[in-house]
Amino acid sequence: MDRVPDLEELKQIGRKAGLDDVGVTGVEPILEARQAIEERKASGLHAGMTFTFGNPKRATDPSLIFEGAKSVVVALRRYKPPTWDVSETANRRDVSPKGIVAAYVRSDEYGLLRQGLEALAEYLNAFGARSEIVMDDNRLADRAVAARAGLGWLGRNTMLLHPKFGSWTTIGSVVTDLSIAAEFDKLDDGCGSCRRCSDDCPTGALDTFGVLDANKCLAWLLQAKGIFPREYRSALGDRLYGCDDCQRLCPINDDALNTHDAALSREPEVDVLVLLNSSDDELMKNYGHWYIPRRQPAYLRRNALVVLGNTGSPDDPEVDRILSDCLSSDDALVRSHAVWAAMRLKKNYLVTGQLAASLLQDDPDGIVKAELDEWGITMDTNSQ
Ligand code: B12
Known part of the structure; x- marks a missing residue:
């Protein structure tokens, strides 16, 4: 045969x-x-x-x-x-802020x-x-x-x-196109009554068994277009790309056999100040293998600014310098997230000071204005 x-x-x-x-x-x-x-x-x-x-x-x-x-x-x-x-x-907040990359x-x-x-x-x-x-x-x-x-x-x-x-x-x-015989015992659900992933998901994206609400999933929000939703910015913590929480917390993974040591060829974390200091070309060279909405480096800066707001040191002069740069970016997406990061780090003077006048220029979708409104900052448009 x-x-x-x-x-x-x-x-x-x-x-x-x-x-x-x-x-x-x-x-x-x-x-x-x-x-x-x-x-x-x-x-x-x-x-x-x-x-x-x-x-x-x-x-x-x-x-x-x-x-x-x-x-x-x-x-x-x-x-x-x-x-x-x-x-x-x-x-x-005492170390240079690092953005964590999913495993x-x-x-x-x-x-x-x-x-x-x-x-x-x-x-x-x-x-x-x-x-x-x-x-x-x-x-x-x-x-x-x-x-x-x-x-x-x-x-x-x-x-x-x-x-x-x-x-x-x-x-x-x-x-x-070959027919291959396969025999196995169908695997039953092994989760039982465990709810750890649901209970500990940072945004409550997994409330129902086997159903993910992507509107709340940090892994998706980091890849989605538009502004990073304000209500989940604090919950993002230091995650820069992907989120592993629902796997890290899963007890089935505690008992899983050790993985073979895949050679780690990339850094597990990214210095967000270095990222924010990089040119478009450098960003695409270093992170172009990630899923980046519309392949626009501004989205990497958006995500890094949220991480910076969550984890940056308010006393580091480099943080001030980078925030000032981002507040004068040509891109409204970057400026609006820089406003959030600066305000979260209590750097009101950066937003309301000298740079203020240029913040609202070229804000076609009104996202910088909306961010300023959230913080109750009104601009004296006469000074522009
Ligand atoms: C879209 C997508 C995402 C989205 C949405 C994820 C989601 N849960 O739907 C986002 C961006 C959020 C995402 C995140 C992640 N993803 Co993803 N993602 C995908 C993608 C492209 C499609 C998934 C999909 O179809 N979703 C639709 C929903 C409805 O599917 P579902 O929730 O899984 O439901 C399925 C089952 O319930 C099944 N089903 C329901 N009833 C029944 C009954 C029977 C009998 C059967 C057989 C099946 C069945 O049908 C549904 C459709 O497949 C796949 C690649 C691919 N082509 O499949 C990778 C994939 C699922 N992702 C993967 C990974 C690694 C991740 C992350 C861990 C990455 C990270 N660290 O950030 C996270 C995990 C988050 C999570 N809990 O899902 C791996 C998962 C590997 C694994 N062991 O499960 C995949 C398979 C990629 C790959 N090829 O390895 N992902």
């Missing part, structure tokens, strides 16, 4: 290529996932995001990846969780995941298969397909929780 692809062999190949677990499922639509995406959309909990929300039907029907697709080989790759308590640095971007995790998936695709292609790699992409809901492939359960925090590895994983798939 002809040799056929085998799940055990796929797992072994995956392991050699840096993947931690591999499962297989069919290409039938995942209707529960479609319903979940549509419900979030209908109730506005998706906060205008596109991703899988753009086309829920496509994102939950792997057979649409290409005509003739028959199986989805789904893989997980672990990454290193953060090693310190976020609050350790968040409340210190999954501290190394090139998606590059490493892709390498593993390429090894699986190569194995499948040796059988004459057509295969296509899909990961972190609008075409497929990764967690839903992984759950159906038996790689974990979908937790209260919406993360895919693997029984051995917890949630510090990235997920990707190889869709193929």
Whole structure:
């Protein structure tokens, strides 16, 4: 009989290529996932995001990846969780302010995941298969397909929780036109009555089991367009990119097997004064691999200014210098967040002093004016 692809062999190949677990499922639509995406959309909990929300039907029907697709080989790759308590640095104003970067971007995790998936695709292609790699992409809901492939359960925090590895994983798939037999025991919910992620989420974004309100999720707000919502600026603390709280606090992750030491190629934290001192080109060179709204460096400055307001030292002259620079930025988004940071650091004189007159110039959406109004600052427009 002809040799056929085998799940055990796929797992072994995956392991050699840096993947931690591999499962297989069919290409039938995942209707529960479609319903979940549509419900979030209908109730506005998706906060205008596109991703899988753009086309829920496509994102939950792997057979649409290409005509003739028959199986989805789904893989997980672990990454290193953060090693310190976020609050350790968040409340210190005596050190140069640091912005914390979520663990999954501290190394090139998606590059490493892709390498593993390429090894699986190569194995499948040796059988004459057509295969296509899909990961972190609008075409497929990764967690839903992984759950159906038996790689974990979908937790209260919406993360895919693997029984051995917890949630510090990235997920990707190889869709193929081969039929691959898969047998596994469906995993039951392992969260039980635990509510830690819901109770401790800094903004209350996870009140209902398995439902994330993206309007409140700091990870999303850091990536969303427009002003950073005022009501969540203090809660942002020192998070500069992503938020790991619902994973850090999860007891399943306490018991998870230690990760293999992925080489950390990027800094876990960013000096926000250095960031705010950088040119557009430097910012895109250093952080261009992040998801930045409209690819506009002003959004990096917006986020850094909120972190600066939360964690900067009011006595540091460098903080004053950088705030003054940002208050005279050409970009109203930067100026309005600089007003917030200065006022939060009780630097009223920076806002109402010499720079005041230029603050309101070129404020097409009125965001600088709105920020000043929030602080009860009125400008003497005659002095402009
Ligand atoms: C949009 C998106 C976000 C958004 C919204 C997240 C969300 N919870 O919806 C934002 C920007 C907030 C975000 C944040 C993060 N994300 Co994200 N994100 C995505 C993306 C692109 C789509 C997710 C999605 O479809 N959301 C829609 C909602 C409705 O989905 P959901 O809440 O997960 O619900 C699913 C299940 O409930 C399932 N379902 C419901 N009922 C049933 C029943 C059955 C039987 C089954 C099988 C399934 C099922 O269907 C739903 C749709 O998949 C995926 C990549 C991808 N293409 O899938 C990555 C992804 C989910 N993100 C990931 C990561 C790592 C993160 C962060 C940890 C990053 C960070 N540190 O900041 C945070 C975690 C926050 C959180 N708790 O989700 C990983 C998750 C890995 C894992 N182990 O779970 C993914 C899979 C990327 C990847 N390929 O590795 N993310």
